[in-house]
Amino acid sequence: MLSVSSVTKKFGGLVALNNVDLKVEQGEIRGLIGPNGSGKTTLFNVITCYEQATSGSVSFRGRDVTGCAPYQISRAGVARTFQHIELFKGMTVLDNVLTAAQCHSKARLGGVTFGFPLVRREDARLKDIALQQLEFVGIAQYKEEPAHSLAYGLQRRLEIARALATQPALLLLDEPAAGMNPTEKQQLIQLIKRISESGITVIIIEHDMRVVSDLVDRTTVLDSGVKICEGTPAEVQNDAAVIAAYLGKDDLATKPTGAVSIAGVVGDSKGPFSPSPQPRTCALALKLINSFYGNVRVLKDISFSLQEGEFVAVIGANGAGKTTLLKTISGMLAPRSGHVTYLGEEITGMRSDRIVARGLVYVPEGRGIFPALTVLENLMMGAFLRKNRTEINHDLEKVFTIFPRLKERIRQAGGSLSGGEQQMLAIGRAVMSKPKVLLLDEPSMGLSPKLVVEVLSTVKSLHGAGQTILLVEQNAKAALSVAERGFVLEVGQLVLEGAAGEVLGDPSVKTAYLGG
Amino acid sequence: MDHAVTLVELVMGGLAIGSVYSLVALAHSLIWSGVRVVNFAQGEVFMSAPFIALTVLMGSNLLSKQSFVISILAGVGAASLVGLALYLGVIAPTAKHGFLYVIAGCVGGSVLIQNIAILIWGSTGVQFPSFLSTEPIKIGPFLLVPQDLWIMAISLVAMGALYLFLAKTRIGTAMRAAAQNRSVAGLMGISHSLTDSLTIMVASSLAGLAGVLLAPKFYVTPQMGTIISSKGFSAAVLGGFGNIPGAVIGGLLLGVLENLSAGFISSEYKDATAFILMIFILMARPGGIFDAGKGRRA
């Protein structure tokens, strides 16, 4: 049916896909999983020719389709949906599907404008196909509504209906269940099953392992561009490599070396690993926070508090709402309901630059350094709101002692740094703004295990120096090995709280990632 | 030999006019890279400067060196304010509807400003007293006009100053930061309204400077902006919209291209040649010569 043979895809230096093979049989439902940035979507893009493979080939129904145009692929019978819904928002629901249904019919200018009977009949047929698909996914009653007015779950269904309307033999679904509530997910599972029964082969990228294990016959696991495992969901869930890929490697628990000296420099009386100071005042408190993206509810009644000087890690799988949590706190996203209190002051819905001014500093996912600014300039931007030059210079020295590598590259453009160095720069920049509370978002993302150790150990040493830290991580082992307390976030809800050690031991963590 | 002389003189002339194109192009690219909008009424910002400068000059009505400097500064300052007004009053509110609306709004804006200028200063235009020698001097075999050299020199100085401002000052760096990643800049406590307005004003004052530089060479009319601004826009796009060095190169390139095609092909088809070349360059490099990258997609 579909065979991807030794496909490699490079973006500049980054290898997104490394010599990946994939064979999918007629009628099968194949799962495609892996942690963030493991190249799942890239693989879809290569199959549908949105991106040309650097090497390797893709063949569909025995025909080599490498180097086709995307529209040719879809005419050949490969349909897909997108991770971030890509609908024709301005069109009605029906027209969305109708446009797809005409995939195989010619555009005759004379015909369509003068409406020859032949064309009329064709149009009627297309409309039937479209309506059938809407019925099939169960949104026919909305056919006259503009697509953007649909609820999120329905938009996902519409996108599927649109894909089906091209009468494909192979359907690629990119995170169809993202942002759906359990009932919606159940309906989706049923839908996909019916699709497969209708004889269409399905490949599905999905983070929610329950969905995957309910649906698929076999699952392929990618980790940083490499295929690390393939098998039934059960096999995959118990595969050591897979668990490592998701929860992180054990060697992280081993204490990083040299942390002491760092802490010493940070200029703090007590050693870095001495128990953190007794909780004094409450630094940060969330009360019944509900946050939405459009009409997707991402955070559900989140409440927790963070004491001054504490180091708390929030772990959870992709799409659990970790980043949303931090964005809500740092004022980049206003919660629909609930309160955020910072050092006794209510900061709910305050503008982000105001919040920063109060010492609540957010290090965004993917670092968000300024690529064309030099390392020094990046750091100075961190101190943008501060006036006292001497203090600033002192903190600059401090940052350089924590991250000596930054000092070596002081004049280098931020964009030219390696991933790890960029992460250090981002953290250093945050330190430059003299934060009272530091919010770290996925610092380990896209870093090699060795670098993860290095970065997190420096984070720990910062905490050792009395820094209050809220860390959000996918890499559970790594995060919990350095933090004091841990929360587990699962589809927008806090399911577990406790001392880092206990949490790490708790079986529900694995469930949160890989399902039961 | 004769041809060589002609060539050099043509190129010099092209560089002179081109350096002015560059200033306007810079204005466009700065605004795009920093604020992600296009000011299609740049020509009116350009035009407002010499008019204000003239009014101040007449007011002071002593043609001393100082009063020149003062009037020019006044003109440039006024231009930056006109630019800011255009941004706050027209561009920002239309930008949320989309690119098309920005174009339309700006057209309205330029009609408005042009005709206000006609009401105030009349449509017959005014001569700007020349503060730079226009006597040609002979350098080697070449006849060069000091004024042109001055124009080039001052443009270069202005560009240098811009570079220093962006590279060395704290606020300049903040502007670049905001241009690269708005949301994260916000996280650093850099307020967008500040950097946006500042970017607009700096850019507009560059356009204004271009205006006063050309004023003594040209005649100051309410319509003087339209042609130069379109050239400046072309230059900016040619250089890669939103790319600062690209804007400079694009401007000089356009100036020289025009002059050469006029000198060696035909003055009738001067504009056509420029247009055709631009189309070909864009076909070869769809994002302009110095592609500002997908991120800067306009």
Place this chain on the structure above:
Amino acid sequence: MRMKTRTIALLGLVVAMMGYLATNAAHADEVKIGAIAARTGDNAALGEWQRNGAKMAVDEINASGGINGTKLELVLEDSQGVPAQAVAALNKLIYRDHVAAVIGDAQSSPCLAMLPVIARAQIPILPQGTNVAITEQKNAWVFRTRANDAIKFGSLGDFLFAKMKYTKIAVFHDSADYGLGGSKAIQAALDHKGIRILTDESWTPGDKDFSSQLINIKKLNPQALVIVGPMVDMGLIMKQARQMGIKAQFVGGAGIESDTTQGAAGGAAEGVIFAAGFIPANPNPKVQAFVKKYEQLYKSTPNDFAATGYDSIYLLADAIKNGGKAKPQALRDALRSSKYAGVQGTFNFDAAGEGLHEMQFGKVVNKVPTSFTPGK
């Protein structure tokens, strides 16, 4: 609530349109004369001069009790120099304001576009465009009040050879109709004398930088450089030409002596020779009176656009007096037989509607355009 205001706004708009455009304005007892020219856009200056001249004339006539008691009223309209707009303006003047006659447009292409409407409406028009084609349309209602390009540049060409004895002549013209027509007429006139123009360079109206063309001209080192085009452009050319060290005698068509051009030329226009229908320095007392009054009113010297505006009004007034009434037929016949002597010379309309037939020549001395006859 917002919606309500919007609704009101829409209805108001619709009513206004219908009301304003469909109804005819009430008849007044004054004789209305329409004046069309670009009053906004790139050529707005033309409109300003035309208005100045015409308004001055109307005020004079009304001050002296009007024509046999009836006063004149001047109705100004803007054509933006765009043909379709000119036609719209003309239609408004004819069918809303019921003007007795129309002067303008100051540019040729709008004039050409208006002629069919004139033929249909059958009222006199006094165009100021100088394109020869305007009087070639066999339209009995056209009375041109400026010398056309053929006459102007033809006589200029004769003058350069016969009077100035120049043989090495270069022409530099804009690529719009005025310039092209001009250069062709000069070439034609010189061909009769068996002389070729050295070179025939051109520029696009509105250009600011002419170095490339001037470099080519400089190489030929002509005795005289004839410059034809928009006034600002001509000024810039003379300035940049001198900067390049071109020594030739500058010669130009109407407008090259204007303040505008001199301003743009900044001194380089000194000594330029020009042919014009009107020269302010003309000793003729009638002209002097006009110039004096104009300068008082508008703080600037009148050019031939202003003079044409002034003459046009007096021509019409004269015709109304002679014809006895302001009815189209009578007006037309009176104009046809008019022998009115204006500030541009004596008008004498031929069958085609050409009014002025000879030019005056002048020279700019100390920034002042003076009448000029060689040898003196």
Place this chain on the structure above:
Amino acid sequence: MTLKATHALYTNYCSYCFLAVIMVVPLVFTNPYFSHILILGGIYIILALGQNIVTGYCGQIHLGMAGFYAIGSYTSAILCTRLGVSFWLALPLSAAAAAIAGIVVGLPALKVRGGVYLVLVTVSFAGIIQVILNQWVSLTKGPMGIVGIPAPRIAGFEISSLVQWFYLTYFFVVLVTLFSTRLVHSRIGRSFVAVRESETSAQSIGINLAFYKVLAFLISAALAGLAGAIYAHYMTTISPDVYGFNLSVLVLMMIVVGGISSIPGSILGGVTLAIVPELLRAFGSFQMIVYGLGIILSTIFLPSGLLALGVNSIQFFGNKLSQKTSAP
């Protein structure tokens, strides 16, 4: 009446309502001034519909309509004055000539990025055309322009009076409106919108971006060519200065003011931009200032164009009525 229903009503019937209203005008008022403006308005409508297809529906920002318009005018003018071809033959030929030009522009337009890059390419194209009109004197008579373009004849009877011209023009306007309405509701129309809304997913359902973009340029060019030909014969004289950048901008303005990607919107916009400047003559020397202000305000406050006003007013009266009926 719900907004949706009103919109449906608008898109389906109101084009024809507008045209009907306009077309009874000359029967009521015989004022030639009004007729001339409405004839211009008719020509504008055709232009606006053309612009709307490429910009409103296919989402390609195109600032070169003046170029296609010019090609239409000159093709027809030259054919009729030089070769004595009949208007009825010249018309389709000029549309075809413009259409070919449309392809010529469409192809480079594919290569460059959207936004400012496309703007520059289309503007340059129109610029080139204008230069050619000015300089190829032997063919186009250069800046002098072409005069004495003959009026069309129907069965030996010449279209001379304004009223006849009015109905001839609006005959074509109605044809073009029918065509455009059909087109945008056809497969092609849907594909255009798909390209506008999301090129990514358009490709994913088998839409060939290149084909549809060029097609959009071709159609809008053909319409512009048609309008140009009508203009040439109506004015009987044409010159290059008419076909400048300002015209391209004006046409873009029409669809923005009227209401983007809506056929009735283009009709409304075309007529409005023909009529409003005439109304503003009442303001004398402030004419253009008011005009500029008007443009700014409408772009800021009426993103969906004057059409929105209409929709609201219908709702407004709908509510009023319902209140009346419901009131005891």
